[in-house]
Amino acid sequence: MATNVVTVFLRHGPDVLLLERSADVGSYPGQWGAVAGHAEGDPAAAARRELCEEAGVDDAALVRRGDPFEVDDPEHDTWRVHPFLFDAADRDVATNWETASHEWVVPTEIRRRDTVPELWQSYDAVRPTVETVAADDEHGSAYVSLRALDVLRDEAALADEYTAVAAVARELCDAKPGMAVVRNRVNRAMHEADRTPAAVEASAHAVARDAVDADEHAAERAADELAGASAVFTLSRSGTVDAALRTVDPDRVVVAASRPGGEGVAVAESFATTGIDVTLTSDANVPAVVADCDAVLVGADAVLPDGTVVNKVGTRAAALAGRDAGVPVFVACAADKIASEERAVEADGDPLALYDGDADLAVENPIFEAVPGRLLDAVVTEDGPLSGDDVATAADERRTWADWE
Incomplete structure (x- = not known):
């Protein structure tokens, strides 16, 4: 036995x-x-x-x-x-x-x-796979990008031919089409490696180490921008935002529920364990609570080359509320979230989660939305606050990474 x-x-x-x-x-x-x-x-x-x-x-x-x-x-x-x-x-x-x-x-x-x-x-038996990366709806995109690099590294270690590694890289780039950071980091690992499995294995791990540092430094730079803020509003889920707020340690954090998905609830619960005064509020109440805060800090699913930020639905309302109330609005993310190209924002929420009745009506239940750069005070990365030209330059660099094929 x-x-x-x-x-x-x-x-x-x-x-x-x-x-x-x-x-x-x-x-x-x-x-x-x-x-x-x-x-x-x-x-x-x-x-x-x-x-x-x-x-x-x-x-x-x-x-x-x-x-x-x-x-x-x-x-x-x-x-x-x-x-x-x-x-x-x-x-x-x-x-x-x-x-x-x-x-x-x-x-x-x-x-x-x-x-x-x-x-x-x-x-x-427990390592990440292309399938687990594609199915991960519980973590922020920076975390998911690390898992994608894990997959690329592990598969490269097992592969006999570069063509097999390249096929995995393509699958990973397609696994999370809305997450620019996943595509950018996989492309960089392939771009910086010779066309051998061993080189890709080493490159994927090196890029992952750089990614961890970039995410940590982006959080530190965002914390610098929030110096002196006693009340901060946020929504959705972002590891960079989480780290920045824990560094700032404000007196109060206000978190929107962030539906669909409602991941703001878990975020609020997490901050409550730190001793910070936490308020969880409904998405409809965002404009009112933003007016009572000193700053808005959110993450990003992607930053487009023109400075538009793609993030969880509700971000635009928070940005508009901040502009109306004179409250600064910051986006915190690593520069690898800057997309190399413009892209449409998909309204891919489940319509039945919003309405399952019999009336003849259209239902829109978007998960992400575009926020124009003019509504934001700064996009803050590991390099600090970026200008419009900085974003465009970073997008150009990441576009070259996609040329590995």
Whole structure:
């Protein structure tokens, strides 16, 4: 009978945590593995317990649970492995006696190390795919772009021919057609690599590291623009906005519910755990609450070459309200969200979510909308506030990245 065990990958940015097993453990000393342990009872509960015991992490977010599989090891046992993937808030870990050393590494490093049996198979069961990137409606576009780079890197590590990698790159560019940052970062990784799988693997990881830095610096620059603001309005979900507001630590944050989708509710709940005074309001009430704030800070799905910002529906109302009340309106995003070309804004919300009656009427339930640059005080990236010429120049550069084919 197989012994149930969990293998738990802890991810931060593009890297995962690997642990070198100490000489004191009963199996596989000196080999590298993920957080692991026996799964007595519920494997999900065991995964969180092992994260706490072996890494000192109790607040990681579950990303994916893979299908279990069996590993037959005549020297030890037959293991029934339950793979898990969690996202960590930071890289601070506290290992116990079972670990001799630990490293944050690119996941494809698993294939080059002396590891516990079938560690790559465990990672393969939970790693992102083109399909999971396309289906991700829970995270902001910067996060999704990192996962797209993960896919490109992993598939390049597995590929024998460049043509197979190129096919994956094309699929990723099409996976989120509305997210310019996904397309830009995949294109850059391909543009900067020689036409070999190994070169793409290295390039994808390098671009991902740059992307993490760019997102962090964009948040810092946005925080600089908000210096002195005691009440800030925001809507929808943006990792860059979240990081900027946590840096500013205003007295009050007002968050619109952001329907359809309602992701503003989770955003408001998240800020409430920080001790900031948080108000969740309806989308219809946005003009009134903006007038009582010192600044508006929102993210962007894309910034078009002419300075138009595409973001969650409701952003234009907030921008108009800010202009009417004399409240500055800032957009915070990495420069990789600047699109290389103009594009239409798709009204792709489910009409039945708005009206499922029998009347003969048309229904519009858009998710995104275009906000003219004239309504915004600044688009703030890792390079600081951008002028119209800056945006056009950045768009030209990203257009060249698409020439990798």
